[in-house]
Amino acid sequence: MAVTRKKKIILIVGILLLLGVVVGLSVTRSGRDVPTVEVETVKRRPLLEARVTANGEIRPLNFYELTSEVAGRVIEIYVREGDVVKKGQPLLKVDPTQIEANLSRDMAALRAAQAEKENAEVQLRAALNNISNVEAMLASARYDLERSKADFTLAQQDYERSQKLVEEEVISKAEFDAAESRFRAAQALVRAQESRVKQLEAQLREAKIRVEAARAAVRSADARIAQAQASLRATQDQFSKTIQKAPIDGVIASLPIRVGQYALTTFQTTPLLTIADMSEIRVEVQVDETDVTSVKPGQKAKIKVDALGDKELDGVVKEVGQAPITQGPGGLSSLSTTSQEAKDFKVVISLVNLTDEVRNALRPGMSATATITTDVRHNVIAIPVQAIVEREVPSPETSAVETASTAAESEGKKEVQGVFVVEGNRARFRPVQTGIFGETDIEIVDGLKEGEVIVVGPYRELRNLKDNTIVKTEKSFTTR
Numbered sequence: 301m302a303v304t305r306k307k308k309i310i311l312i313v314g315i316l317l318l319l320g321v322v323v324g325l326s327v328t329r330s331g332r333d334v335p336t337v338e339v340e341t342v343k344r345r346p347l348l349e350a351r352v353t354a355n356g357e358i359r360p361l362n363f364y365e366l367t368s369e370v371a372g373r374v375i376e377i378y379v380r381e382g383d384v385v386k387k388g389q390p391l392l393k394v395d396p397t398q399i400e401a402n403l404s405r406d407m408a409a410l411r412a413a414q415a416e417k418e419n420a421e422v423q424l425r426a427a428l429n430n431i432s433n434v435e436a437m438l439a440s441a442r443y444d445l446e447r448s449k450a451d452f453t454l455a456q457q458d459y460e461r462s463q464k465l466v467e468e469e470v471i472s473k474a475e476f477d478a479a480e481s482r483f484r485a486a487q488a489l490v491r492a493q494e495s496r497v498k499q500l501e502a503q504l505r506e507a508k509i510r511v512e513a514a515r516a517a518v519r520s521a522d523a524r525i526a527q528a529q530a531s532l533r534a535t536q537d538q539f540s541k542t543i544q545k546a547p548i549d550g551v552i553a554s555l556p557i558r559v560g561q562y563a564l565t566t567f568q569t570t571p572l573l574t575i576a577d578m579s580e581i582r583v584e585v586q587v588d589e590t591d592v593t594s595v596k597p598g599q600k601a602k603i604k605v606d607a608l609g610d611k612e613l614d615g616v617v618k619e620v621g622q623a624p625i626t627q628g629p630g631g632l633s634s635l636s637t638t639s640q641e642a643k644d645f646k647v648v649i650s651l652v653n654l655t656d657e658v659r660n661a662l663r664p665g666m667s668a669t670a671t672i673t674t675d676v677r678h679n680v681i682a683i684p685v686q687a688i689v690e691r692e693v694p695s696p697e698t699s700a701v702e703t704a705s706t707a708a709e710s711e712g713k714k715e716v717q718g719v720f721v722v723e724g725n726r727a728r729f730r731p732v733q734t735g736i737f738g739e740t741d742i743e744i745v746d747g748l749k750e751g752e753v754i755v756v757g758p759y760r761e762l763r764n765l766k767d768n769t770i771v772k773t774e775k776s777f778t779t780r
Contacts, residue, residue: 334770334771334772335761335765335769335771335772336761336771336772336773336774337720337722337727337755337757337758337761337762337765337771337772337773337774338755338756338757338758338773338774338775338776339722339753339754339755339756339773339774339775339776340683340684340687340753340754340756340775340776341751341752341753342681342683342744342748342749342750342751342752342753342754343681343682343750344679344680344681344682344750345677345679345680345681345682345738345741346678346679347676347677347678348676348677348678348680348682348736348738348741348743349673349675349676349677349738349739350594350673350674350675350676350736350737350738351671351672351673351674351738351739352587352591352594352595352671352672352674353669353670353671353672354585354586354587354588354591354647354669354670354672355585355586355667355668355669355670356583356584356585356586356647356667356668356669356670357583357584357664357665357666357667357668358581358582358583358605358662358663358664358665358666358668359581359582359583359584359648359664360550360551360553360576360577360578360580360581360582360664361577361578361579361580361581361582362576362577363553363574363575363576363577363664364547364548364550364574364575364576364577365571365574366391366544366547366571366572366573366574366575367565367571367572368394368541368544368563368564368565368572369538369541369544369565370394370399370538370541370542370563370565371394371562371563371564371565372394372395372396372398372399372542372562372563373394373395373560373561373562373563374392374393374394374395374557374558374559374560374561374562374563374572375393375394375395375559375560376392376393376559377391377392377393377555377557377558377559378390378391378392378393379391379392379552379555379573380552380555381552381553381554381555382551382552382663383551383552384550384551384660385546385549385550385551385552385575386546386549387546387547387548387549388545388546389545389546390543390544390545391544391545391546391552391572391573392543392544392557392572392573393542393543393544394541394542394543394544394563395542396539396542399535399538399539399542400539402535402538403532403535403536403539406528406531406532406535407532409528409531409532410525410528410529410532412528413521413524413525413527413528414521414525416521416524417518417521417522417524417525419521420514420517420518420520420521421518423514423517424511424514424515424517424518426514427507427510427511427513427514428511428514430507430510431504431507431508431511434500434503434504434507435504437500438497438500438501438503438504441493441496441497441500442497444493444496445490445493445494445496445497448486448489448490448493449490449493451486451489452483452486452487452489452490454486455479455482455483455485455486455487456483456486456487458479458482458483459479459480459482459483461479462475462476462479462480463476544572544573546575547575548575548577548579549577549578549579550575550576550577550578550579551575551576551578551663551664552573552574552575552576553574553575553576553664554571554573554574555572555573555574556570556571556572556573557570557572557573576663576664578659578662578664580650580651581650581651581654581659581662582618582648582649582650582651583601583603583615583648583649583651583668583670584646584647584648584649585646585647585649585668585669585670586625586644586645586646586647587644587645587646587647587672588644588645589624589643589644589645591674592620592621592645592647594674594675595617595620595647595672595674596617596620596674597617597618597619597620598616598617599616599617599672599673599674600614600615600616600617600672600673601614601615601616601617601649601670601671601672601673602614602615602670602671602673603615603649603651603668603669603670603671604668604669605662605666605667605668606666606667606668606669607661607662607663607666607667608658608661611658613651613653613654613658614651614652614653615649615650615651615652615670616649616650616652617647617648617649617672618648618649618650619646619647619648620645620646620647620648621645621646621647622645623645624643624644624645625643625644625645625646647670647672649670649672675736677735677736677743680735680743680744681743681744681748681749681750682738682741682742682743682744683719683741683742683744683748683754683756684740684741684742684756684776685737685740685741685742686756686757686759686762687719687720687754687755687756687757687762688717688718688719688732688734688742689717689718689719689720689729689762689763689765690715690716690717690718691715691716691718691729691767692713692714692715692716693713693714693715693716693729693731694713716731717731717732717734718730718731718732718747719732719747719748719754719755720754720755720762720765720767721748721752721753721754721755722753722754722755722771722773725770725771725772726768726769726770726771727755727765727767727768727769727771728767728768729766729767730747730748731747732744732745732746732747732748733745733746733747753773755771755773756776757776
C-alpha cells in the first residue's frame with residue numbers, strides 16, 4: 301500500500317513538472333509570436349483637402365494662322381519662334397516692287413483724272429458765263445422789241461390817219477409820205493427786233509446745252525477720279541500688307557516661312573506663321589476616368605510648369621470634358637469611344653493672377669502638372685490611408701447555425717472597410733465609414749472617436765492582423 305502511494309506521489313510530481321515545462325514553452329512561444337505594430341492616436345484635422353493630380357501642357361486661348369494677303373517673295377523676317385509680340389508689331393516683309401509700280405500708275409491716273417476735271421470745270425464756268433451774257437442780251441432785245449412795237453403802233457395809227465387826211469386833201473402829199481415813211485421804218489424795226497430776239501433765244505438754248513455738256517464732263521471726271529482713288533486705295537492697302545503685322549498680342553508659336561521663299565495668297569497655302577493668343581493662358585490636362593467625376597468647373601488648382609521649376613501658379617477649372625480624349629495636332633480633343641481600356645478626360649484650367657514675368661515666360665506646349673482641389677473639409681477626424689483595411693464580418697442576415705458552419709461561414713460573411721483599434725493589449729477590428737481622401741489621410745465619418753488609438757502599420761503586420769489579436773505597440777514614425 302505504501303509502495304502504491306509512493307508511486308502516485310512520483311506520478312503526480314512528474315505530471316506537474318511536465319505541465320510546467322509545457323506552460324513555460326507555451327508562454328515563451330506566445331511572447332515570441334506577438335506582433336509589434338505601429339499606432340497613432342486619432343485626432344481631428346483643421347483642414348483636409350481632396351485633390352486630383354494630372355499632367356498636361358500649356359495651351360493658349362486661340363491660335364491665329366497668318367497667311368500672306370499679297371503674293372511675293374519674303375525679303376525680311378523680323379521675329380523668331382518664341383518671341384513675344386504686340387498687336388501691330390511688324391513680323392515680316394514681302395517684296396513690294398511690283399506693288400510700288402502699281403502705286404505709281406494709280407497715282408498718275410488720279411492726277412490725270414483731276415486735271416481732266418479742272419478742264420471740265422473751266423469749260424463749265426465759261427458756259428455759265430455765256431448763258432449769263434446771252435440772257436442779258438436777250439432781256440435787252442426783248443425790251444427794245446417792246447419799245448419798237450409801241451413806236452410801231454403809234455406810227456401805224458399816224459399812217460392810217462394820214463391816209464384819210466390826204467384823201468380829204470387836209471394834208472399835203474409830202475406830209476403823207478413822211479407818215480408812211482415813219483410807219484415803214486417802225487415796221488422794219490419791229491421785224492428786225494423780233495428776229496434778234498429769236499436769234500438770242502436760240503443762242504440761249506445752245507448755251508444751256510453747252511452747260512449741261514460741261515456739267516456731264518465734270519461728273520464724268522468725278523467718276524474717273526473716284527475710280528482712280530479706289531484703285532489707289534486698293535493698291536495702297538496691298539502695299540501696307542507687304543509688311544505683315546501682328547493682329548493680337550501673343551507669342552510666335554511657329555514660323556515655317558524663310559527669307560527668299562514665295563508667299564502665296566491661295567486659301568490652301570501654308571501659314572507664314574502662327575501666333576498663340578496668350579491673353580488667357582490655359583492648362584489642358586488629362587484626368588483619369590476614376591477621378592474626373594469629382595472635378596467640377598470653378599474648382600481651384602495649383603499648377604507647376606516644368607520650365608519654371610518649383611514655382612506654383614494659381615488656376616481655376618474652366619471646362620471638364622464629357623467624352624474620352626485623343627491627342628491631336630491642335631491639342632487634346634474629345635473622342636467618343638466604346639473601348640474598354642482605361643480612358644482619360646480633358647480638363648481645361650485657366651491660369652489666374654499671373655505676373656507679367658511669368659506670362660512672358662510661358663510658351664504653348666510646355667509640360668505642366670495640375671493639382672486640383674476637389675473637396676475641402678474643416679475640423680474632421682482623419683487617419684492615415686494605410687490604416688484602412690478590409691476584413692470579413694458576419695452579414696446581418698447570417699443565423700447562428702450558419703455562423704457555426706464552415707461552409708456557411710464563407711457564404712455568410714462580407715468584406716467591409718475598417719481599422720484596428722487598440723484596446724488594452726489587443727487589436728480589435730472596427731468597421732468605419734469614410735469620407736474624402738486627402739494626400740495621405742482619409743476622413744472618417746463614423747466609427748472612430750478622437751483620442752482612440754489605431755494600428756497604422758507596418759503593412760506586413762497589418763495585412764495579416766486578425767481581430768482580437770494580442771499586440772505590442774510602438775508609436776508610428778510620423779508621430780514620434
